[in-house]
Amino acid sequence: MDAHHHLWDPADPGQDWLAAPxxxxxxxxFTADDLREAAAGGVDGRALGATVVVQSVCTLAESRALLATAAADPLLAGVVGWVDLTGDVVGQLDQLRSGxxxxxxxxxxxxxxxEADPSWVLRDDVQRGLRGLAGHGLAFDLLVRQPQRAAGVEGARRAAEHGLVTVLDHAGKxxxxxxxxxxxxxAWCDEVRALAGVEGSVCKVSGVVSEVGDAGRDDDAVRRVLDVLLDAFGPQRLAFGSDWPxxxxxxxxxxxADLVAEHAEQLAPAERDALFGETAHRAYRLPTRATSTT
Known part of the structure; x- marks a missing residue:
């Protein structure tokens, strides 16, 4: 399973960020068929049998479009969409679920x-919105960089008291x-370990090298990141994601996929099952059409 990828058309509203040099x-x-081609051969010897597609712009229109796309394609087992967490969360969820x-x-x-405010996730209106997600059985994907990590940990802790599952995207970048x-x-290690201590939290092994730019990646640093994730969360709370495209x-x-699979060779078969499918299946309560280990 690929627990984190995107689909988009640059002509759609909100996708103008793609025009940056x-x-x-x-x-x-990028379509689901493009993903099938990119993921041919699967990961860790497993064919790609299910995915979770994630929003890329903050509009209900994109969320509705992704849900409609998923409805027509059995590969897309679940959608992580967007709603305005400071607004009428229940009303927005009703709109999305009725389509x-x-x-x-x-x-x-x-x-x-x-967000300009690094403590945005701690605002009363945002926390109220997160409680609304928990009440509707939805997970919250937490997308943060260094400036927002500490508040993100505290926000996840507060929301967990109401049963919300927080899924850390891209290992906190x-x-x-x-x-x-x-x-x-x-500093990242300390913050990630703190989040791992939050009840029900999950981390996506995704996006770690997506934004390194021309500088490239330090392979020793990448290996350290993967080691810390395995130690802090354990494979039962880690989910492989590609962050494609x-x-x-x-x-x-x-x-x-090959880099993560190589690092996972040290794990027992059941632990690899978790990393490459079962964790995402459980965290997102995926519908039954999804498979748990592919």
């Missing part, structure tokens, strides 16, 4: 990393570039 490699339409594919809405994500600021990975900025679906 650094995004030239991904400034085109085509509405039953495939399994989570909600907001681009917290883009550790800096794995050569020459990264001294101590950056140490964003990963194409620095890698390929196959390149990231």
């Amino acid at each position: 650094e995004h030239t490699a991904i400034d085109r339409t 085509p594919g509405g039953e495939l809405l399994v989570g909600v994500r907001h681009l917290v990393q883009g 550790p800096d794995v570039r050569p020459g990264a600021p001294s101590g950056a990975l140490d 964003v990963c194409l900025l620095t890698s390929s679906w196959r390149g990231w």
Whole structure:
């Protein structure tokens, strides 16, 4: 299973971010059939049998479109969409669930990393919105960088008291570039371990190298990240995700999948089952059409 990928058309509202010069490699339409081609051969010897597609812009229109796409394609087992967490969350969820594919809405994500207020997730109105997600059996995908990580941990802790499952996207975006600021990975490690201590929290092994840019990646730093994730969360709370097509900025679906699979060779078969399918299946309460280990 691929627990984190995107689909988009640059012509759709909100996708103008793709026009930035650094995004030239991904400034085109990406469909589920493109993903099938990119993921041919699967991961860890497992064919790609199910995926979770994740929002990329903060509009209900995109969420409705992804749900309709998923309804027509059995590969897409679940959709992590967007709602305005500061608004009428229940009303927005009702809108999404009443349309085509509405039953495939399994989570909600907001681009917290883009908020000017690093404590945005701790706002009373946002916390109220997160409680609304929990009441509807949905997970919350937490997308943060270093400035928002500490508040993200506390926000997840508060929301967990109401039964919300928080899924950390892209391992909290550790800096794995050569020459990264001294101590950056140490601080990331402390924050990730703190989140791992939150009841029900899950982490996606995705996006770690997607944004390294021209600097490239420090392979020792990447290995340290994967080791820390395995130690902090354990494979039962880790979920493989490709971050395709964003990963194409620095890698390929196959390149990231092979890197994670190689690191997972140390794990027992049941632990690899969790990492490559069962964790995502459980965290998102995926509909029965999804398979748990592919």
